[in-house]
Amino acid sequence: MAEPLKNLLHPGVVMEIADRLSRCAPGFDRDRFVASAGGGLESLELMQRSLKIRDALIEGLPLDFPAAVSILDAALPNGNAPGLTGWALLPASQFVAVRGLGNFELSLSFLRRLTPHFTGEFAIRPFIQQEQDRALKTIRRWVEDDDHHVRRLASEGTRPRLPWAMRLPRLILDPRPILPILTALLDDPEEYVRRSVANSLNDIAKDHPDLVADFVAAHMAGASPERLKLLRHASRTLLKQGHRGALANFGFEPPLGxxxxxxxxxxxxxxxxxxxxxxxxxxxxxxxxxxxxxxxxxxxxxxxxxxxxxxxxxxxxxxxxxxxxxxxxxxxxxxxxxxxxxxxxxxxxxxxxxxxxxxxxxxxxx
Incomplete structure (x- = not known):
């Protein structure tokens, strides 16, 4: 039987976070953090565990948000120097999503630096919810980032119906503000990024089928095999539903005889x-x-x-x-x-x- 997903955050991860933050901030109360974050962890599910560790970070890091982010930033890997990676960074990103809403640019900048080591797709969503235009202005610049994890963050973090994450009602109602982001990434060299674009378009198709069918039609001409695969994957829900425009995009007409x-x-x-x-x-x-x-x-x-x-x-x-x-x-x-x-x-x-x-x-x- 596969290992339960919740076990990705276990007491050993709490100790890892505590040790790293203690090195970055000598005044950090390691023992208090371990007791607060690790107590009763085994009885909780994955996201509950992460939120418990996040709350311990809120207790243990400085009240001054820039000072707290400076400590978390120092805890990230830097060149050949080791640091926190993987699931240990989920509580850190959630910390920023709660404490950083009043420090918009600093928070988004830190989440961009965090995401090569663990995705920040969940944490950027409160910023989009709070100030959509301002957030998307920053996120649009990420499509040109050298790191493919950051480019994927631009598409995955703005998905209107991202699984496990808070929904973005304004983008569900009107997804057009994120179409320039998705268009810029249609021919990204990394399939990891292109698949995220396809998933975002598929999200949009659930509420705006004609919009996505028209978007796909507009980007079919001269498309590479990689882009065609993306557009087909983006249309999967519409194709299953028998959407006439989506079927026509891929050469399927109503069957005769x-x-x-x-x-x-x-x-x-x-x-x-x-x-x-x-x-x-x-x-x-x-x-x-x-x-x-x-x-x-x-x-x-x-x-x-x-x-x-x-x-x-x-x-x-x-x-x-x-x-x-x-x-x-x-x-x-x-x-x-x-x-x-x-x-x-x-x-x-x-x-x-x-x-x-x-x-x-x-x-x-x-």
């Missing part, structure tokens, strides 16, 4: 085994057609209703009069993001986003 037949090799599935799908596709039209095949599993919920989850299958070109058969194994096994319930389920085949065939199956729990 395409018939689909779905047969389940496993009409009854015991939990832990695979649902086995057999799909036959026939093109009765007189033209070649490029089709994207997805499938939605309608999972049963505790109240007996069902909720669909769309999964990718394949993309093929159907010649006139041709028939193609496919087979797919879909695991019905424990995962951390879903709880399964026994009973009737349904699977629906989607062709270019449109329902084309369906079949029911019974899930039997062990």
């Amino acid at each position: 395409v018939a689909a037949h779905l047969a389940l090799a496993t009409p009854t599935v015991r939990f832990g085994n695979d649902l086995v799908l057999g799909l036959t596709m026939r093109n009765a039209d007189g033209s070649r057609q490029r089709v994207m095949i997805d499938y939605a599993v309608h999972h049963r919920k505790a109240n007996g209703d069902t909720s669909p989850k769309v999964f990718k299958w394949t993309t093929v070109t159907l010649d006139p009069g041709s028939t193609i058969e496919f087979r797919k194994h879909h695991p019905m096994r424990p995962i951390t993001t879903r709880r399964y319930y026994g009973g009737a389920h349904r699977v629906v085949i989607l062709v270019n986003g449109q329902p084309a065939a369906q079949a029911d199956f019974e899930l039997v729990m062990a």
Whole structure:
């Protein structure tokens, strides 16, 4: 079994922070910090642990914010000199997000220096929330930074619906202020950055589908394979939803004369085994057609209703009069993001986003 995520912040990390801050600030009360940050840590989840350590930093660092940031800055790695890295810096970034709102430029400057050692994407969001225009003016400059972690911070930190983070309601309502940031990073040399851009656009698509479809269309011409991959990933939610503009961007039109037949090799599935799908596709039209095949599993919920989850299958070109058969194994096994319930389920085949065939199956729990 995988190690629980919460164990990334453990008493050893508290000791590491205490030792480093003691070296940087001789007056830092190491023992008090360890007692405050480490007491009862094991009973808490990841973010609760981080906030507990953050609160101990608030207690232990100087009330004067520039002096406190100076100590944290000195605790970062510098050249070949070691310093705090990784999850030890999550509480430090949260400290700045709380204590630094009155020291705007100093705080953002420190978070830029911190982010090569651990992302500051969560910590910059209160600054965007407080003074969006001012924050974005600074963040736009980061797209030209030599460090790819900082460039990614510009896109990831401004995502309207960043997971685990506070949402940015103004950008959810109107995401246009961050489009120049995303445009500047479309051809970033690092996939790590480009994937963040795609995720941000996918966030925006949930509230502004036409805006993202139009954005993708405007940046398709002359696009490199890397940019095309980014734009396709940015459109993934729209493609699953069958958005006409998004489908057209990638050469998918409403299917004509395409018939689909779905047969389940496993009409009854015991939990832990695979649902086995057999799909036959026939093109009765007189033209070649490029089709994207997805499938939605309608999972049963505790109240007996069902909720669909769309999964990718394949993309093929159907010649006139041709028939193609496919087979797919879909695991019905424990995962951390879903709880399964026994009973009737349904699977629906989607062709270019449109329902084309369906079949029911019974899930039997062990």
